[in-house]
Amino acid sequence: MTTYKIVQAGCGAMASAWIKYALEREDSEIVAFVDLYEAAAVKMNEKHGLSVPWFASVEEAIRQTGANLVFDVTIPSAHKTVATAALEGGCHLMSEKPMAASMEEAEQLAELAATKPELHYSIMQNRRFLKDIRALRELIGSGAIGKPSFVTADFFIGAHFGGFRDAMESPLIMDMAIHTFDQARLIIGANPVSVYCHEFNPEGSWYAGNAAAVCIFEFDNGAVFTYNGSWCSEGLRTTWEAEWRIAGSQGTASWKDAPPFAEVVSPAQEAKFQYEYDRIEAPYNWHGREGHNGCLDEMFQAIQEGRPAETSYADNIYSTAMVFGAIRSAKEQRKVMLRRP
Ligand SMILES: NC(=O)c1ccc[n+]([C@@H]2O[C@H](COP(=O)([O-])OP(=O)(O)OC[C@H]3O[C@@H](n4cnc5c(N)ncnc54)[C@H](O)[C@@H]3O)[C@@H](O)[C@H]2O)c1
Missing domain, CATH: 3.30.360.10 (Dihydrodipicolinate Reductase; domain 2)
Incomplete structure (x- = not known):
C-alpha cells in the first residue's frame, strides 16, 4: 500500500477541509506546513491538535521531509510556484482551483506535468x-x-x-x-x-x-x-x-x-x-461522498489505480x-x- 507523506501548502481558510481529510486516512500523514507566515502554521497546529513543522518554501519542505504528495491550498497567484516545486520535487500534486492565475501559467504547468507521467496532478472541483x-x-x-x-x-x-x-x-x-x-x-x-x-x-x-x-x-x-x-x-x-x-x-x-x-x-x-x-x-x-471529500477520494483512488483522476490537470485545463x-x-x-x- 502506498503511504502518503503530505506537504500542506497554504494554511488559510480552506486548509482545514484538506487537513481533516488527510487526518482521516490511515495511509496518510501531514509532514510539513508551508505558508508565507509561520503564524498561519501555528494556528493550524493549534486548531487540529498537531505539531507539524513549518517551512517557508515547498522545495525545502520536500527536501527535509521526503514528502511524496503536496496539497496546494494557497491563493491562485501562488499555484504556479507551488505546483512547479511539487512536480519538480517528484511529488504527486492535488491543488485547489483554479489551476493557475493565467492560461499561460496553466499551460506551462500542463507541459511540465506531461513530462512526469508517473506523478498524478489533479484539481479540486468539489x-x-x-x-x-x-x-x-x-x-x-x-x-x-x-x-x-x-x-x-x-x-x-x-x-x-x-x-x-x-x-x-x-x-x-x-x-x-x-x-x-x-x-x-x-x-x-x-x-x-x-x-x-x-x-x-x-x-x-x-x-x-x-x-x-x-x-x-x-x-x-x-x-x-x-x-x-x-x-x-x-x-x-x-x-x-x-x-x-x-x-x-x-x-x-x-x-x-x-x-x-x-x-x-x-x-x-x-x-x-x-x-x-x-x-x-x-x-x-x-453513492460517493459529496464535496471536497468526494473529490479527494477520487484523486487518491486514481493514484491507487494508476489512472488519471476525473479532475486531472489534463481534463481541468478545459475548465481553466x-x-x-x-x-x-x-x-x-x-x-x-x-x-x-
Ligand atoms: N473549492 C472550493 O470550494 C474553494 C473554496 C474556497 C477557496 N478555494 C480555493 O482555495 C485556495 C485558498 O483559498 P483560501 O480561502 O484558503 O485563501 P486564504 O487567503 O484564506 O489562505 C491562503 C493561504 O495561503 C498562504 N499563501 C499565499 N501565498 C503563498 C505562497 N506563495 N506559499 C505558501 N503559502 C502562501 C497565505 O498566507 C494564506 O495562509 C484558493 O485557490 C481558493 O480559490 C476553493
Whole structure:
C-alpha cells in the first residue's frame, strides 16, 4: 500500500477541509506546513491538535521531509510556484482551483506535468461531487431529453468575503465561475470551443474588480451554454450550484434548489400546437461522498489505480480555458476561440 507523506501548502481558510481529510486516512500523514507566515502554521497546529513543522518554501519542505504528495491550498497567484516545486520535487500534486492565475501559467504547468507521467496532478472541483449533479448528468446521459443543445445557468449571490477576492480583477470568473463552468462540462458531456463574455462591476458592488458576468460558450457537440452570474447581487439569491435549464431535442431538464427532473414530450401524440409532457425524475445511483471529500477520494483512488483522476490537470485545463477565455473575451470585447480537445 502506498503511504502518503503530505506537504500542506497554504494554511488559510480552506486548509482545514484538506487537513481533516488527510487526518482521516490511515495511509496518510501531514509532514510539513508551508505558508508565507509561520503564524498561519501555528494556528493550524493549534486548531487540529498537531505539531507539524513549518517551512517557508515547498522545495525545502520536500527536501527535509521526503514528502511524496503536496496539497496546494494557497491563493491562485501562488499555484504556479507551488505546483512547479511539487512536480519538480517528484511529488504527486492535488491543488485547489483554479489551476493557475493565467492560461499561460496553466499551460506551462500542463507541459511540465506531461513530462512526469508517473506523478498524478489533479484539481479540486468539489461541486462535481454532489448527488444532485450526478443524478442530472445521468438523466442527460440517458438521452431522455434528446441531445442537450441549449444550457443556461444563473448564479446570483451577495457574498461578503473580505480578503483576496475583494482585490482581484475578476473575482467572480476567476474564483467562482470555474465551478459552474466545470459543472457545465460535466452536465453537457462535451468540451467548450469558444466564448463571448461581458464582464462588469455592478452599481453598489463592494469588489474592486468585476463581480458580474454574462458569457456565451459554444461546445464541441454543438451545444450552447450561457452563464449569468453575480457575486454582488442582494436578494433572491440562487444556490451556490446555480439554477440550471438544459434544453434538448425531446425535452428540458431543470436543476434548481431541488432534485433535478425533466419534462419530455409524451409519446404517441397527434401533431398539435403545443405537446403534452411526461415528468421524469433524475436517478440517484451515485453513492460517493459529496464535496471536497468526494473529490479527494477520487484523486487518491486514481493514484491507487494508476489512472488519471476525473479532475486531472489534463481534463481541468478545459475548465481553466473557459475562465481565462472569458476574461480575455471581456477585455478584447470579441468572441474568443478556446483550446481544442
Ligand atoms: N473549492 C472550493 O470550494 C474553494 C473554496 C474556497 C477557496 N478555494 C480555493 O482555495 C485556495 C485558498 O483559498 P483560501 O480561502 O484558503 O485563501 P486564504 O487567503 O484564506 O489562505 C491562503 C493561504 O495561503 C498562504 N499563501 C499565499 N501565498 C503563498 C505562497 N506563495 N506559499 C505558501 N503559502 C502562501 C497565505 O498566507 C494564506 O495562509 C484558493 O485557490 C481558493 O480559490 C476553493
